[in-house]
Amino acid sequence: MQRGPIPWPAEVGLVCHYCFKGMHVKVKVSKCSRCHRISYCTTECQNADWESHKVMCKALSSLEKNPFAARKLVSLPPKEPTTNIQQLRKLAAQQVDAYCDYLHGQREIKLSWLQREPRCIVCTRTDMVIRMEAALKGRAAADTTRLIPCPECKLSFCCSRAHWEIADRLHHGPCHDLRDSPSQCYTNKLAHAQSMIAASVPDTSEHLVWIPERVKHKWVSLEGQSWEGEFDDEIRKFSRMPQSDPSTFIMAAISDTLTLPMTILYALSKLSDGDGWTRKQTLIVHIVGASLREFSCSRVFEEILHCTPQVKTLKIIMCGPEAPDRNAHDVEICRDCIKRGRSYVLEFIPEAYHDVVRNQGSDFEHPDLCIGFNSGANHSASLGYTWPATFKLLVERKIPSLITAYGREDAEKDAALLRAAGAALHPALGPVLNPWGSMKAVPSPHSTYGFLVNSGWLAGGFK
Ligand SMILES: [Zn+2]
Ligand SMILES: [Zn+2]
Ligand SMILES: [Zn+2]
Ligand SMILES: [Zn+2]
Ligand SMILES: [Zn+2]
The missing domain is CATH 3.40.50 (Rossmann fold)
Structure with missing residues (x-):
């Protein structure tokens, strides 16, 4: 089957990565149990998508088990949360670079996957980094909290309630880099709808x-x-x-x-x-x-x-x-x-x-x-x-x-x-x-x- 572009909400695990359901339709999606990165609504969808997902899935799960990668990635987040956008951008870029270093040589790695991985708005921790931190402290990954999505747009995240309190103004406040200064939350919602529509158009030109x-x-x-x-x-x-x-x-x-x-x-x-x-x-x-x-x-x-x-x-x-x-x-x-x-x-x-x-x-x-x-x-x-x-x-x-x-x-x-x-x-x-x-x-x-x-x-x- 010729598939259109993967919509952004599917890349971050918000909707099923295969049929893209799960946003407006009442469909419960669950994370892939190997990589914990994307979601599916049913085992049928997961099986149907496996051929295209397996390379990334294996790459990510092996990365997570790599102790050198873990030590590097855990060292990156700042001691204190920050709203300095330049600094956050630099930290996120370092994180993606570190991923790429350890995934080096593995073909078919989709950079967009690493770039779009959900991360805390004010400290750049990802779910994987949170699990790595827990593992290094000898705690089971399941005990740790996961990234908490914004209840409105569900497309921006923080690693804790405390970090949401700091991120709130950045996320809901005006963004003067855009016309009419919309907030990140508003723009997320619009971008979500647009990317879902683009994905539903069978011809691949966007x-x-x-x-x-x-x-x-x-x-x-x-x-x-x-x-x-x-x-x-x-x-x-x-x-x-x-x-x-x-x-x-x-x-x-x-x-x-x-x-x-x-x-x-x-x-x-x-x-x-x-x-x-x-x-x-x-x-x-x-x-x-x-x-x-x-x-x-x-x-x-x-x-x-x-x-x-x-x-x-x-x-x-x-x-x-x-x-x-x-x-x-x-x-x-x-x-x-x-x-x-x-x-x-x-x-x-x-x-x-x-x-x-x-x-x-x-x-x-x-x-x-x-x-x-x-x-x-x-x-x-x-x-x-x-x-x-x-x-x-x-x-x-x-x-x-x-x-x-x-x-x-x-x-x-x-x-x-x-x-x-x-x-x-x-x-x-x-x-x-x-x-x-x-x-x-x-x-x-x-x-x-x-x-x-x-x-x-x-x-x-x-x-
Ligand atoms: Zn599905
Ligand atoms: Zn997976
Ligand atoms: Zn955080
Ligand atoms: Zn939001
Ligand atoms: Zn004309």
Whole structure:
């Protein structure tokens, strides 16, 4: 059976890891008795899932029995609980690194499993660490308390009531790194529902692409606009949703891909002098370090044509080592756009951007905008990416550019890299919360607190 992505609640043992039941339906799930990591509703589900679970299950149970791993993992949690998010992130990362050290050489280990393992919000203890601590003190594991989930979202945990008292404000208080400053608890609940829906879609692509089928009469500035102002009416018309129903949920889903064209439009308007760019025959946008996410929802960029009715051709070039084979083709567009004699040309170039520019020499076509989505430039050096070289080139060539990030911390670090490359950052373009960032937040793996949002922050724009 072809299975979709495993939803987050299943990865943390909240719902059955095979049939995903156990949240709204009254189904009792119990933990796998070997690894204690994930849950099943019945033995049938457990047996059916064994083929895919056995590698992780055996790896985790052997890790737990390893005395060296136990001593290392037990040494990591801080003496006192802390709400310092940076410190917590570092501790969780050290924990995952320690897991990886001891699991080294075992193939098919899913890193996401280790990263998403439930851990105490304020001290990073996991169930396994708690059991290891007990074992080292000669107590039976069953005697120890287990992580206590938040009664509301059930997706954040603490190792004791005392730690919940300290974690409470962090968990239920506003998170200023996200639009409207929702709490971690609220965002957990939304992310839970979204990930369950994504898992129920049989086709494996997780990207919902939707754009309104309308070409606007004229370009309208995005200044002071919001997702709701721009798309609420269109969504209701399309889905026949009554005014009384909140559109938050569907808005979050569609904004996750619509953020791509909207962020481009926002950057173009901020980095251009006047509205001349909205009347160009051909609008050229380069996407640097493009990833599968951009390739697989390339149709969404037609929204750029819909907001700039005077542009005839949209040309998008996606560059980067991950791009599929070199090819240029026309993308299918709506009937209204065809009637107006418009076109959308998409090209892939599987090379790093500075190589593209160098190889094209005098044939290089200066783009109206060059954009890097969620570049992660500040921690991608180890992955072999060459963002600093790309940043330098963008500055030298005076190419209008924007780099976006998953969150505040990344944005601030990437901004420092951009400044180091000589960029004079536009004050409205970062580091700052992106008004056109996705409204869908995914709990940050590798952490006890924090979220990843597609282009949630702008790291820096310059020209
Ligand atoms: Zn089940
Ligand atoms: Zn297991
Ligand atoms: Zn704790
Ligand atoms: Zn909660
Ligand atoms: Zn169209």
